[in-house]
Amino acid sequence: MSTVLPSLLRRSLREYRRLAVGWTAGAVTWVLVYTAFYPRMRDQPEAAKVSLETVSRSVRDALGWTDYSTGTGYLQATVFGQFLPLIVILCAVLLGRGAIVVPEQSGLLDVYLANPIGRRRLVLERFAAMTAVLTLVCLGTFTATWVMNGVLDMGVPTDRIAATCLAMLLLALVFGALTLAVSGITGRGALVLTVTGATVAATFLLDALGQLVEGMRPYRVLSPFHHYLGPDPLHTGFHPGHLLVLAGISAVLVAVAAQAFERRDVGV
Amino acid sequence: MAAVIEAEGLTKRYGRHPGLLDLDLTVLAGEVFGYLGPNGAGKTTTIRLFLDLVRPTRGRVRVLGAEPRRGVGERRRIGYLPGDQVLTGRDTGRDLLRFLGDARGGVPRDRIEELAGRLGVDLSRSVRSLSRGNRQKIGLVQAFMHQPDLLVLDEPTSGLDPLVQQEFLAMIGEVRASGRTVFMSSHVLAEVQQVADRVGIVRDGRLVAVDQVAELGGRMLRTVEIRFTEPVPVDGFTGLPGVHDVLAEGPLLRCRVDGPLDPLVKAAARFTVVDLVATEPDLEQVFLSYYHEGGGEHGAA
Ligand SMILES: Nc1ncnc2c1ncn2[C@@H]1O[C@H](COP(=O)(O)OP(=O)(O)OP(=O)(O)O)[C@@H](O)[C@H]1O
Numbered sequence: 001m002s003t004v005l006p007s008l009l010r011r012s013l014r015e016y017r018r019l020a021v022g023w024t025a026g027a028v029t030w031v032l033v034y035t036a037f038y039p040r041m042r043d044q045p046e047a048a049k050v051s052l053e054t055v056s057r058s059v060r061d062a063l064g065w066t067d068y069s070t071g072t073g074y075l076q077a078t079v080f081g082q083f084l085p086l087i088v089i090l091c092a093v094l095l096g097r098g099a100i101v102v103p104e105q106s107g108l109l110d111v112y113l114a115n116p117i118g119r120r121r122l123v124l125e126r127f128a129a130m131t132a133v134l135t136l137v138c139l140g141t142f143t144a145t146w147v148m149n150g151v152l153d154m155g156v157p158t159d160r161i162a163a164t165c166l167a168m169l170l171l172a173l174v175f176g177a178l179t180l181a182v183s184g185i186t187g188r189g190a191l192v193l194t195v196t197g198a199t200v201a202a203t204f205l206l207d208a209l210g211q212l213v214e215g216m217r218p219y220r221v222l223s224p225f226h227h228y229l230g231p232d233p234l235h236t237g238f239h240p241g242h243l244l245v246l247a248g249i250s251a252v253l254v255a256v257a258a259q260a261f262e263r264r265d266v267g268v
Numbered sequence: 269m270a271a272v273i274e275a276e277g278l279t280k281r282y283g284r285h286p287g288l289l290d291l292d293l294t295v296l297a298g299e300v301f302g303y304l305g306p307n308g309a310g311k312t313t314t315i316r317l318f319l320d321l322v323r324p325t326r327g328r329v330r331v332l333g334a335e336p337r338r339g340v341g342e343r344r345r346i347g348y349l350p351g352d353q354v355l356t357g358r359d360t361g362r363d364l365l366r367f368l369g370d371a372r373g374g375v376p377r378d379r380i381e382e383l384a385g386r387l388g389v390d391l392s393r394s395v396r397s398l399s400r401g402n403r404q405k406i407g408l409v410q411a412f413m414h415q416p417d418l419l420v421l422d423e424p425t426s427g428l429d430p431l432v433q434q435e436f437l438a439m440i441g442e443v444r445a446s447g448r449t450v451f452m453s454s455h456v457l458a459e460v461q462q463v464a465d466r467v468g469i470v471r472d473g474r475l476v477a478v479d480q481v482a483e484l485g486g487r488m489l490r491t492v493e494i495r496f497t498e499p500v501p502v503d504g505f506t507g508l509p510g511v512h513d514v515l516a517e518g519p520l521l522r523c524r525v526d527g528p529l530d531p532l533v534k535a536a537a538r539f540t541v542v543d544l545v546a547t548e549p550d551l552e553q554v555f556l557s558y559y560h561e562g563g564g565e566h567g568a569a
């Protein structure tokens with residue numbers, strides 16, 4: 001048996017394996033189903049136009065629905081626009097909950113922590129496991145998109161797809177790390193879900209409103225969603241600055257999680 | 269002998285609720301210490317303080333020479349059984365135990381299998397599908413498997429059938445024979461008496477008594493109920509050595525006996541006895557008899 005990985009990380013990967021397979025399959029299915037409709041949109045640009053004109057231009061911009069009939073526009077609208085990232089974020093939040101609060105409430109965390117596993121190490125290994133699972137989900141998304149892009153001749157360069165999937169991964173990790181941070185501060189499961197859920201909704205809205213309302217524009221940078229699709233990676237590729245911002249937020253949140261969890265009572 | 273657990277003024281409050289108050293206690297190496305108390309007395313709180321799961325409000329404690337908070341490495345040498353049934357999950361007992369073994373630096377597979385065989389639990393089933401008692405056995409296997417220097421067990425026998433309880437007590441005996449230390453909590457004096465060197469009684473967050481088991485046994489109390497063929501005079505029984513709280517209702521006589529039953533039995537033999545029931549003392553009664561002289565606060569029964 002492999003002893004390369006620390007025991008808790010291995011254990012966490014085991015715990016998460018069903019979740020990993022399920023969510024990856026879900027993401028892949030999502031991509032396959034939506035891209036399958038692309039040829040119809042491409043071949044009937046009129047239909048695409050009509051459906052586009054029913055919404056105002058600024059809303060279209062906000063939602064990223066620009067050129068429905070091109071491969072890039074279609075992927076942006078259907079795959080990477082909002083539903084898939086929100087689903088990957090949900091996966092991250094569930095993983096974050098499973099890391100601390102869920103086993104804390106069942107009491108299983110008592111057994112883990114009675115081992116020579118420090119609290120900070122527990123947080124870090126749980127985050128590493130979360131990263132591994134989300135990477136798998138995003139890799140599945142990338143592969144499915146890449147394959148369909150080739151099969152259906154969507155004409156999106158591979159590096160653009162990769163850049164978008166990487167940004168989606170980092171976006172989800174931000175909220176996974178936020179879940180860990182709140183769990184580090186409080187052991188109350190309901191509070192953890194409320195705070196993270198509210199933050200996801202608020203920052204998503206902030207980004208959307210920032211595109212619609214002129215006065216809100218400067219505040220968009222505060223939203224992780226802005227650093228995800230804001231620079232338009234599907235058209236323009238990698239933007240290291242934005243990716244680093246997302247990674248930096250996660251790093252800070254994980255540090256907060258480790259520090260806070262180190263200090264508090266467990267299972268109280 | 270070296271102290272394995274040393275607590276000084278150890279206090280834990282949960283908001284306004286007292287969990288444990290001013291615990292002063294030293295447990296020596298090689299000792300089996302029984303920690304007794306009624307529900308909500310503070311046993312689990314004490315144990316979770318030892319494991320650094322909760323932090324003291326006040327006071328200090330050293331376990332295996334280190335403060336629990338700084339003693340992450342020391343936990344390799346501790347075997348902990350949580351009080352509530354906490355082992356869950358889809359994984360099999362075997363997988364869970366191997367993980368815990370690895371986390372402690374490796375435990376021979378044979379040892380896990382041997383312990384599981386001894387307690388009689390199927391390691392190939394998922395932990396959450398096990399019955400309560402069998403889950404408790406998995407908990408015991410993980411506490412014992414790495415042969416820790418200190419075992420901290422929160423109500424280890426809860427849920428176990430009597431045969432397994434005996435096996436467990438034998439395992440404790442072996443641990444003591446090898447010079448290792450045990451701290452175990454319980455509600456039941458009888459089971460602790462069999463294995464413990466010393467017993468502490470905790471109540472409302474305070475350690476109210478610590479004593480050698482032998483001494484406690486000498487004070488053992490029983491409730492005795494005797495049914496006669498006809499009503500008996502109470503005065504025939506009051507004033508007998510060690511007999512208290514005599515109550516006669518027609519042919520039924522109730523009393524509490526501290527120490528040997530002989531004087532009561534001799535006195536009863538003067539009448540025709542239909543039935544005699546002596547119940548083992550519960551902790552509360554031992555506690556009351558213990559403090560019969562000392563405390564007025566437990567006067568009401
Ligand atoms: N998380 C908590 N929040 C508030 N009070 C608590 C908490 N945990 C324990 N307490 C209180 O601390 C006291 C001691 O509880 P503890 O669990 O240590 O008792 P115990 O001796 O283990 O009881 P039992 O025999 O029922 O297991 C109780 O009054 C309990 O209500």
Ligand SMILES: [Mg+2]
Pocket residue numbers: 311312313351422
């Ligand atoms: Mg308890």
